[in-house]
Amino acid sequence: MGTRCASGFSLLEMLLVLFLIGLMASAGLMLTEGVEDQAKYDETKRRMELMRRAIVGDPARTVNGGPEISGFVADMGRLPGCLAELLETGAEETPATDPRTFESPCDNTVTLTEWHIDANTGIASGWRGPYLQVMPDRDGARRFRDGYGNDDNSKNFGWNYSAVDSVVRVQSAGVNGIFDGAVYVDDYPAGATLSVVPALVNERDYLVDLQGWRGRILFRNTNTASALPNGSAVQLKLRLHYLDETGNAQSTDSDNFELASGAVPKNDSRYFDEITFPDSAPTIPWGVRSVQVLCNDIDEHVFDGNCDAEFENTFRTLALLPYIQPTTFHFIWDIQ
Incomplete structure (x- = not known):
């Protein structure tokens, strides 16, 4: 009878196979970690954009053909x-x-008023969140943590946050969960201190400069008896009620303008200078x-x-947009 030959892997071959499997597993783990870190980085960037929109809205978006007015600043004025x-x-x-008021979660000496329309100024304002x-x-x-899940149990949820001089800056501690300071490692955006980090929001995103602001009013006479105004010409002005950067109601007036007697015929309307x-x-x-x-x-x-007698305290609304808006306005004022 002939001899039967045994076949199989030698110990050396087995060790080589195990080494290659381990090498492949390590490489796969490294690639997976890289993908996971990238996903957390991308999520952090996405959450910063959500934060920005929560603060100043997105005027580029439209609703029924007009700009969408939204965000904390539009509601609160600050x-x-x-x-x-x-x-x-x-x-x-x-x-x-009435309206209801609340302590701010940031500082219990600061008051948040719920959304309401003020009868004295016609301004609709107040907190109507959550904005995130x-x-x-x-x-x-x-x-609202960053994409890495950092959280220091503060009112900023682990983010480094400041709102100073009309500018908002926000920074994530990154994958190591530490703000590295001058020895930068992985903070996002990069910066040794928060003051040098690029602004998330700046004044051009939400402030309106009224210097040189101009527009026209369509006076609409709904009176059927006679053309108005009666008698001599009248001197008028436009008063704008607004919230200042501390959230308090203020007002400012336009330059004076004149409306001539009989300038708006009955059941008619006219634009003026x-x-x-x-x-x-x-x-x-x-x-708004x-x-x-x-x-x-x-x-x-x-x-x-x-201008003989005051009638009901009438207001009209006007949307004020930041730097992307045209520098002119138009609205209708009814003569009843």
Whole structure:
């Protein structure tokens, strides 16, 4: 009988195969880690863009042909004191107020007023968040962390945040969860200090310069009895009610303009000369604000075809957009 030959791997061959499998596994793990880090980096960038839109909206978007007015600044007239203001209010203040008021989650000495329309100025303003949509954690709290999951249990959820001199800067601690300072490792955006990090929001994103601002009013006479105004010409001005950069209601007036007697026939409408604002006019936060046409007299009557008597406190709304807007405005004022 012949001998049967045994076949199989030698010990050396087995070790070589195991070495190659381990090498491939290590390479695959390294590639996977790189992909995961890239995904967290991309998510951090995405969340910063969401944060920006929550603060100043996106005026490039349109609703029914007009710009979309949204964001914390448009509602509140100021930048958020911390990121928590984009998610929640603090405790309601007592005794209860109308409209309701709340402590700011950033600083309990700062008040957040709920969304309302002020009867004295016609301004619609107030907190109507959340401006960032996130699912609550297991403890019920909402937190907006970076893509790496960093969280220092502060009101900025692990982000480095500042809102100073009309500029918002935000920085992530990156994959190592540490703000590395001068020895930069992986903070995003890169910068030894927050003050040198590129701005997430700057003044051109949300401020409107009223110097040289100009526009026209369509006076619409709905009175069927006679042409208005009656008698002599009237001196008018346009008053704009707005929120300043601290969120307080203010007003500013245009240059005076004249409307001639009988200038608007009954059941008719007319545009008149361009209205301008003086060089002393302020720079103000964007949003939907209110306007009035007033008589330039001692009592500043609301104009209703004449300046003899004040009628109901009438307002019209006007959208103020940041630097991308044209420098002109148009709106309708009814003579009843």
